[in-house]
Amino acid sequence: MIQHNSVRLAEGLYCYVWQGRGNNCHTVLLPSVLRGERPHVLIDPGHVRNELGESCFDSLTQAMEKNGFKMEDIGLVIGTHSHPDHVEATELVVEKSGALFALSREEDEFYRTMGKMFFQAFGGKPPQVNPFFYLKEGDLSLGAKDNKVAIRVFFTPGHSPGSISLYLEEEKMLISGDVVFAGSVGRTDFPGGSPSLLRKSIEELSQLDVEYLVAGHSTEMGNIIVGQDKVRRNFYTVKTFF
Numbered sequence: 001m002i003q004h005n006s007v008r009l010a011e012g013l014y015c016y017v018w019q020g021r022g023n024n025c026h027t028v029l030l031p032s033v034l035r036g037e038r039p040h041v042l043i044d045p046g047h048v049r050n051e052l053g054e055s056c057f058d059s060l061t062q063a064m065e066k067n068g069f070k071m072e073d074i075g076l077v078i079g080t081h082s083h084p085d086h087v088e089a090t091e092l093v094v095e096k097s098g099a100l101f102a103l104s105r106e107e108d109e110f111y112r113t114m115g116k117m118f119f120q121a122f123g124g125k126p127p128q129v130n131p132f133f134y135l136k137e138g139d140l141s142l143g144a145k146d147n148k149v150a151i152r153v154f155f156t157p158g159h160s161p162g163s164i165s166l167y168l169e170e171e172k173m174l175i176s177g178d179v180v181f182a183g184s185v186g187r188t189d190f191p192g193g194s195p196s197l198l199r200k201s202i203e204e205l206s207q208l209d210v211e212y213l214v215a216g217h218s219t220e221m222g223n224i225i226v227g228q229d230k231v232r233r234n235f236y237t238v239k240t241f242f
């Protein structure tokens with residue numbers, strides 16, 4: 001059963017909004033940006049199966065297929081952070097496609113120590129994948145010359161020690177992982193969390209010119225915030241109340 005709602009955003013980017021009853025993250029697909037045979041980039045593939053036994057990965061695979069995209073054609077998986085509900089399915093994507101995996105060095109170090117225990121605590125199996133490269137703060141340019149996606153990587157710890165957020169400059173799209181949500185912020189009571197670092201990270205992100213804010217999870221207030229004014233108001237709210 002497909003439990004992801006596929007939302008086509010600017011320039012043909014897709015957000016797969018999780019709509020199941022249990023927990024899972026939203027996934028973003030950047031289609032046809034890499035050179036070579038596996039041109040798609042997948043950000044936060046999510047759970048394989050969540051706490052209610054919902055088949056999150058099968059749902060994502062089918063939702064993508066409905067849009068004409070195959071898991072086999074993913075060339076790169078990016079993890080905003082290493083929590084199970086964001087990257088557990090990485091191993092399956094890599095198995096199907098041979099995709100490379102990237103996250104921040106800080107998050108990889110956390111994953112290798114405390115982060116892995118997180119999976120065990122939630123009854124899951126930590127994915128056996130090694131990052132091919134580390135995402136550093138600054139510009140990341142993907143793709144061929146005439147089809148480049150300019151991404152700015154922001155190091156935004158607080159929810160997890162090595163969380164990153166991705167800003168697509170041309171589309172003015174911010175993919176914030178679990179740093180900021182519609183009307184809320186990420187939890188800081190998990191291992192390695194820090195409220196003061198989270199506040200600093202949110203302050204930094206709030207300076208950006210954002211038209212689409214794609215958060216890692218839905219809240220009662222929504223999932224994707226569209227429009228500069230609404231995004232600005234959302235940052236104002238979270239900075240005021242959290």
Ligand SMILES: [Zn+2]
Binds near residue numbers: 083086159160
């Ligand atoms: Zn998380």
